[in-house]
Amino acid sequence: MKPAEHQPAQKIAFRIIQHFDKSYRWFSRITRGAQERFEKGQWQETVRASKERITVYEQSLSEAVADIYHDLTVHQKNDVFWRTMKQAYFSLLEGHPQFELAETFYNSVIGRIFKHRKIDNSVMFLLPSRCYLPGRDREKVINSFDPTTTVAQMYEAIFHVYRFNIPFEDKARDINNLDVALRKRLSKAQLASVTAVEMLKPVFYRSKAAYVIGRICMPDETLPFVIALQTSTRQALFVDALLTDRKDLSIIFGFARSYFMADTLYPAEVAAFLQELLPHKKHFELYMALGHFKHGKTVFYRNFLHHQEHSTDLFEAAPGTRGLVMMVFHLPSYGVVFKIIKDEFAESKKITRDHVKSCYKLVKMSDRVGRMADTHEYVNFRFPLARIAPELLQELHDTCASSVKIVGDELIISHLYIERKMTPLNLYLDQETDPKKVRSAIDELGTCIKQIALANIFPGDMLHKNFGITRLGRVIFYDYDEICLMKDRNFRELPKSDDPYAMDTLSVAPDDVFPEQFEHFIVGKKHLKELLKSLHGDLMTASYWRELQTIAGSGAVPNFTPYDASARLPREEV
Template sequence: MANKIAFQILTHFDKSYRWFTRITRGAKERFENGEWQATQIASRERLNIYEKSVSDAVADIYHQVEVHQRDRSFWQQMKETYTRHLETHPQFELAETFYNSIIGRLFRHQSFENDVMFVLPSRCYLPGRDRAQVINSLDTTTTVAEMYESIYKLYRFNLAFEDRQRDMESLENALRKRLNKAQLASVELVEILKPVFYRGKSAYLIGRICMPGETLPFVISMHTNNSQEIYVDALLTDRQDLSVIFGFARSYFMVDTQYPAEVAAFLQELMPNKKHFELYMSLGHHKHGKTVFFRNYLQHLDNSNDIFERAPGTRGLVMMVFHLPTYGVVFKIIKDEFAESKKITREHVKECYKLVKNSDRVGRMADTHEYVNFRFPLNRMAPELIEELKATCASSLEITDDELIIKHLYIERKMTPLNLYLLQETNEDKLHNAINELGLCIKQIALANIFPGDMLHKNFGITKGGRVIFYDYDEICLMKDRNFRELPKSDDPYALDTLSVAPNDVFPEQFEHFIVGKKKFKDILKSLHGDLMTPEYWREVQRITARGDVQNFTPYNPAMRFQLRET
């Protein structure tokens, strides 16, 4: 029976991956046809495949086995059989995570050791074994122009170019600006990932140029115009640009491959500072990304000795947030009770986080990862943190002799809270950029059909690159769910006190009083984004989102674009 169920779990995984692949493979046709709403629907559908597949597999097991009457040796044998099935499986690492999800669901995510679950991977993956399956290598004896021609013979789209000759010249000129003649003459290898990376209204070719002692990553970014003709928008060769494209506030790519480990390994070589779990998530394998994160977390604990403590910043009214200073994430727990001003429930908060997960995050909303029964070593928790957790989140805690178990939490990329940044930063240009970024962040979230709700600057973070990201989701809603109103014009000082206000009413003219505190920052925000303080602006965004218009915000410096266009 253990052998039979192991095989059935793998069968369910394979079915799930075929479903995932079918949706992913459709990205090319959706791009070519300009089916942008269908693109968003496909992204949401793909996110939901995993839970449906796990539920189906668990139901099958319950029909055959009295789960809690089987001893440990049964589950050990099942894992051993499953491991043997994975020896030549092209998605073995994803199949391990799927198996873990099954065991977690069966036993409500109680503690298990590596003999029952894949706490550690079944084998160490050595990149390169399947490299030929995911890489196209180009002839390096040709000219730059001929190289680009060969690229577009390999990567064909069922679209006419807006101006093919112009684009080929733009690509050639951009590369010649980046590499001198000696460097170009020394090129030993040019490699491009076979799958095209699709996201939103864009398509990307990703590769590298290898020279003695130097490797140049590159991304060819392509868009379509209103006549559904394709054009090349930019050639990106800076690793920082690549990192931003694969950023944690972006939606997941559609990347059609049967060898995700090899694709992730190649991307890691191009972006060595990017966490491996982030790369898996960017490919749409967010569940496996969580597995890789957890392994990375365990490894970091083994190689560090600092203490978990409350995260810097203003205490939240809904979430308790803490961190490990040497680790780049924060841990967020829903409090047992909210402040009187928060007329929401725990389930509402969870639904808000789910809404963001299923939305186009347009580079402005941090990705969050939900965990249950997450374990922390008790001797690494600051005593004052333990006391604060007990005072605010007791129902989510379980404390054993050596562990703190948090029954439900979110993990999110660590950023500097914007309110702290504005207090600490002295460079006027950086302060001006941060305020401008704040306004852009609010506007782009709104155009993605999300009303941020609580727009206090403490609910935003700023990255090392100066990009402002929203991360507090407990009051978000769809744009249609708010009524944007003008404040009454009256000489009566008590007019506001008698104003009839419905729960969904919003008065944008009041935004200037609470988004940022200091008058200096208010003035900058009003000068750059004064339209945010008008109901007309928000009503226009409502009209745009009601039509289903899909926005496209370029995830790289506009200065890198070959030609400025409205997209």
Template sequence: MQNIAQPQKVAYQIITHFDQSYRWFTRITRGAQARFEQGKWKETLSASRERITIYEKSLADAVADLYQEVPVHQLSDDFWQQMKKYYARLLEDHPQFELAETFYNSVIGRLFKHRHIDNQIMFVLPSRCYLPGQDRLKVIYSFDTRTSVREMYEAIFRVYRFNIPFDNYQRDLLNLERALRKRLNRAQLASVTAVELLKSVFYRGKSAYLIGRICMPDETLPFVVSLQTSAKQALVVDALLTDRKDLSVIFGFARSYFMADTQYPAEVAAFLQELLPNKKHFELYMALGHYKHGKTVFYRNFLQHLEHSDDMFEAAPGVRGLVMMVFHLPSYGVVFKIIKDEFAESKKITRQHVKDCYRLVKMTDRVGRMADTHEYMNFRFPLNRIAPELLAELQETCGSSVEITDQELIIRHLYIERKMTPLNLYLEQQTDPQKIRHALYELGSCIKQIALANIFPGDMLHKNFGITRHGRVIFYDYDEICLMSERNFRALPKSDDPYFMDTLSVAPNDVFPEQFEHFIVGKKALKEQLKVLHPELMTPAFWHEVQRITAQGEIPDFTPYNPAMRFPRDEAI
């Protein structure tokens, strides 16, 4: 007979591992302020990578301990159901209850290899309904707006303190006051009831953000103060952002996760959702660095969407990939990517190489130019929603990753990525010359910024890039990426012999930038525009300079908002 206390003991064991994991996560996150103040940008990148690895390490420890405690595969369903009930009780007053649910799900998923997605033993549904606002006072500061605009800013900087001086405090106050008065007219300023700011400072790259909102009777506006450091390692206010579009870009899916210390992530995510109603809740958790819980929230959202839709899954629009099979649900905003069983002859890579490339992007500063991807095992789709043509193509190209039951299509391994319009389709359909020019400018900028982040994109055909609703070009095909140091950028030798290319000695890692113009975009008119907008891309000198920068560990500043929003720094007060 099973010891009735045993499920309770194991539940406690799992929550203990979660708590240890979150303390580790928090310790790294809290270090962001010192790294920002001291300009330790290399350490910032290292800390970001380390924090991503915490979850898997903590999960492995929890599973190993559980195997030591109980004979996992000899236990009855009743044991697991009882354990979930005990675990749910431990979550009743837990400040990170939702993250702890996901950790529990991961443990169960690892034990059963994700074969049993069952709400009786897992938290497929949340353990309780969280009402946004119940912990609001624990995560925000509210500032009195009955004073002058300048006095309000002074009050803000009395609360948010840094261990470095301002480069020019009076100049920054004046810049902030001017920016707010430019955004709001007198009547709007007079109607402001409060300025609310999240207590957590949001750190990423070389910037820190105070994020909140301006509350007025008839509307609410984002209120974001962007901070950076000067060459003298002094604090500088770089911009004031009050447009939702700017805030949306800052929280974009192609950017690295923030370092934002909070013990109440559910309340922070709820507050951000009010600021960014067009963002999915799972995207906000991911932006906070809780990407595993973001996957849980995504799955719940996905199930809910299936219940309220009836369209069919089908192959995604665009040119078929040589490595990945990509499909989507037209009414839903993501694509599903599966590694094919066999690659085209031109692809001299392995399945493991593809996984390693996607992992490399996960661990890299994506600088707003590389889409975040999320890996799932044994993901389930209702079979009656799969278009017959898609099912046949999946069986033909990805048979080893596909399992079909009476009611489900199970994909053993897949990636999920935010849906975008493929750039090649956009350029084919677009007739506005200005929008075409902008897209080509964005394409070249995307390639350059990825390279400065120490990633050579490899296959730079424009079909491997997408364009967002904000007109931003994002790279999303990673099977040929590598570090900048792994390629040898060469100039084409000059010769009058029309056949000299046939006899040119080329090593596997040799790249000839002068040839880029022939395959990045197809049509001659587009090639010419790209060459005018980004001529340096087609020169070995540009790539050699990027290699020099990345080899020395220089970290460029990738400001996520329009440079025109930045305040002047040379005005004397």
């Protein structure tokens, strides 16, 4: 390209980085407001802010692409132009504190322009432009506290740094509770051996809670160190729990929870620190937990490509009962499932393809309260054809022909969702022989349904095959094609009559639901039905569902603590 022709490419590259920076400022402004919303108990505003922040990326992307089309006749530019533009953009990322997010934004712009048909590292950042070395900006994201003081003095120092514009309910009580909790967790020898106490500078806000997250470092081990904070009905601050177990931290950062509000200029360093605390979490999951779900998708795709290069197994249909709306497949050695909307639905499904998409979007915009799996939407996703099992390829052609095509040695799926892999609950219950684990799973199932309803979502199809169970025994809902808001259903009692034909003459509207019938289809086997009824019999009553409907309709924001109730510190509200 001639030197004079470099200018348009450089100009557009600069315009894109400007749009990204504007987008990140918008994202950060919403995130920073989390502290004030938490302090004032503005829970409805918290819900609205969470939804608004999810829309920031798409709105910013649309503005950037419109700007480019205004200044550029896109279809007249050849590959040399796009490669030059990428190089110009790369030069703008030098020293940029969010360079990895800016790469993803650039990819989105190119993807939108070419409708995701040009997946090429010469014009996109399929691979990261540089290798990020964790620790480079560590001092910018952590506060360090003196481990040689007393435990109580350390807590005083922490709360001197992490301040809130509301008073403690009882600060002395909370520090004493924290002191006792840490001494129960660590022996005197362990306490004496602590070499460092490091806490992330940003406070992590979600729903009605705030978390100060860090770690305690000792010569032979490092423990998570998380102070969970809430506010009382009188808007006073109190410490609800001290969490030092990786299992608790893993649940807090679970894939079925809403994204945190944690304000930082250095997301790569924060994600790297969290990765050290949670080595079993994928890096893309941590970015998603921070609200950077678009970049999480980028990191996932890179991780997925790397896994493909280092594995040989074939993609095949996922275990479990075949769905009536979605075709689901997986790579056995990888921890996600791929879900495609079928071309035709069973007669019993009175819904459309657009309806299914709207349901998945509703879940994305809702508080998933730890009970609904996060899903990530992709277009023109490419798979190596040689890795597709013949039986899967045939099933895809039979059920999803409009969404799949073969180009060269690749299978391209025009639209799909990716979701964390879980064991389908029906398979788990068929295989599990431990009565305690079965009881726990059924109890989890009932609790899951109730918590989803309190989050203002009616699950619709509650067959247990539509739920999964995690390695920690938590039951998660993952089939969204029949969900709706609670207000959109009319919960009714079945008529009580000695007339055997009463049901035949019952007038039923499309939105009517009869909870007394739930026991016949949520779980199939008699002993499981009886167990569910004994643990959650209220689910089978219309009055209970109307009560949940009233709570959801009131605008009340539920507060489901993600850790076990036994971790909560003793407290009497004053």
